Amino acid sequence: MSIEHTRRHTGRRRNEAARQAILTAAVELLGRPDVGAASIDTIAAAAGVGKQTIYRWWPSKGAVLLEAMIERANMEAPTPDTGCVLTDLTTFLTAVFTAVHAGPAAAVLRAVMAEAQHNQHAAELFGEFTAHRRAALRSVLEKGVDRGELAADADLDLVVDQAFGVLWYRMLTGHGELTAASASRLAAALVRQAAGLE
Amino acid sequence: MSIEHTRRHTGRRRNEAARQAILTAAVELLGRPDVGAASIDTIAAAAGVGKQTIYRWWPSKGAVLLEAMIERANMEAPTPDTGCVLTDLTTFLTAVFTAVHAGPAAAVLRAVMAEAQHNQHAAELFGEFTAHRRAALRSVLEKGVDRGELAADADLDLVVDQAFGVLWYRMLTGHGELTAASASRLAAALVRQAAGLE
Amino acid sequence: MSIEHTRRHTGRRRNEAARQAILTAAVELLGRPDVGAASIDTIAAAAGVGKQTIYRWWPSKGAVLLEAMIERANMEAPTPDTGCVLTDLTTFLTAVFTAVHAGPAAAVLRAVMAEAQHNQHAAELFGEFTAHRRAALRSVLEKGVDRGELAADADLDLVVDQAFGVLWYRMLTGHGELTAASASRLAAALVRQAAGLE
Amino acid sequence: MSIEHTRRHTGRRRNEAARQAILTAAVELLGRPDVGAASIDTIAAAAGVGKQTIYRWWPSKGAVLLEAMIERANMEAPTPDTGCVLTDLTTFLTAVFTAVHAGPAAAVLRAVMAEAQHNQHAAELFGEFTAHRRAALRSVLEKGVDRGELAADADLDLVVDQAFGVLWYRMLTGHGELTAASASRLAAALVRQAAGLE
DNA sequence: AAGTAAACGAGACGGTACGTCCTGTCTTCTT
């Protein structure tokens, strides 16, 4: 028997309402046309929160945005399993492309990326996020390999990077559409590429 | 009506040494491990130059970095024409990947990208730059179509975006190698993908 | 009508140890060379006490310091009555000067004064304190008047302000000694001044 | 012949208008009934100035206030020389008392004093200021000694500290008037005290 | 040679945002 229950926690608990208000305000401000409107000060003011409450729980602005992104922007796209890798991949990419195309997600993602380029904290968190996303997509492709739809020696990491590469490249440069049609074409091309050469 | 083509210019000319010193200092500072060390102030100080000399010739920090990138980082990759699209594409991507892999180019590119996310000037200039780069790569692929190596209905814009997408995605997330071998694999995969399905 | 004089008090009583710890910590921290080290947070932490325990019993930081001053710094100088006003005054001022000269009292007094300049609570409490101190000194002088040692029309309020004025002025500016010798000279000068002109 | 004129100054010069605006705003804000309204932020805002412009020229808020005090509050009281020490002292103290009694000077002086209690820079500057003021008053008294109006062995430093002590003590505690009548009584008392005892 | 004009190094300016610190209040669990 372990003692261990010396003292679990003491003092006031984290205010969930404040946390939500901060994330909401962050997303809302990033959605504004005025780029750069989302500073820690303005987020705190918009959320009706002290700046310290932000810094108590997040190490940097990027971390706030990342969390907002994950929670708000619903980037947790499904990893479908219909038995057909083309269908699965199309579904996955369509979900991601349209999520980014329509809502405020693109602004948030772009801001997170920018933050990660000159902020250590943000870079690490962003790295974890993208790794997780790649793993999700890879698992979809691996099922295709298992079923023999894709070549056994296909370079899945490369395929994954091509998929997310197109997404990020178009989002960051602002060129090219991120439509459902575009996602379908990309999915088809990638499957064709990885299917092997009969 | 006065012709007035007398007196073309009066006063001191632009100091090329200063221009070079600014670009060099910018690249050098971005190469530092300390991210964020490259501000206009620090660049000016490092170059032994007044800030106004920077703003006289460039509209924003992003513009300085972009020019530094083009001139220093030697991003002007060749657009080879050997008669074989796989060879041409491999050459192109290898040049780009290794340029980014080795030198300080990656740091500069990442900084430019970050700048472009919250700066109008920088975004436009960056857009022009990437459009130019895409056009270069596209011309390589178009020759492949003309020769029948690639399918006539291949979505070349998508292929281009996949190529640059992988580059930028790996550079920005810091994941995945940007080696010559990696470039070759990507070139081969893209040609396979666009070759058509006979 | 219910009498209800059962249950005089319910709940835990005030913790005297906590009170002492707070006052001790306040004085100790003010004695530190690092000026400004004494905040409510640091006092609470040093005393091993919650902040609320401080605010439950004192309305402001100034009030804590004032109480610490009165209790610790032993500012409750005696109001001697030997039958000789010069002796009494010398004793009084020597006690005050040396108390301030030696111990941590000066730091506490200076902090209280500073607090009182931008804090309503502190100002009022400080006003009461100084009024009480003036009354004590005045009573010493009044006995001298009664005995005919001082002129009947002597401006005792002015004499009192001269005495405390020298003390505070030297303490706050850090100039001039606050020694026993100095106290004696001041006492003699004030008696000479107020004795009238025979 | 010395060369020496290597380069006197380079770059833009200090903006005198900004300096004046800062000092004016500081005094104006301290005059407000709302204690604590004078922060660096509010002073900068009221003066239409960036905060850095304040920090570029003054090491602390106390330094700003001190300079404002010296320049605005016209604390440079005259050091009269009429040949009669009582007249001179009365004139001097009346000028000081009424200056403090009427205008915004008292608020500024109190704030400077408070600053000096927890700020090294401010303390040193304040020390210089008060030393200068003491010297001025002392020179008035010394002439009285020279003329035989005051005792040759009078403790002039003590007299000076009594005069300024009464001023500061009354100002800081808010008790007692600082009127012309009050100044006259104090002058008379101090002369009587220091005149010697024949 | 003298005049004129632009570019230069230097650096002060008004602003905005940062991240830290402190105050006084409030919750939560423990004594």
Add this chain to the structure above:
DNA sequence: AAGAAGACAGGACGTACCGTCTCGTTTACTT
């Protein structure tokens, strides 16, 4: 009910940059 712990809103602090604006100096073309 009081205490220790600690989160909360608010707000000041002092620093770092940005992009603009003087300064006095230097360099080059025009007269």
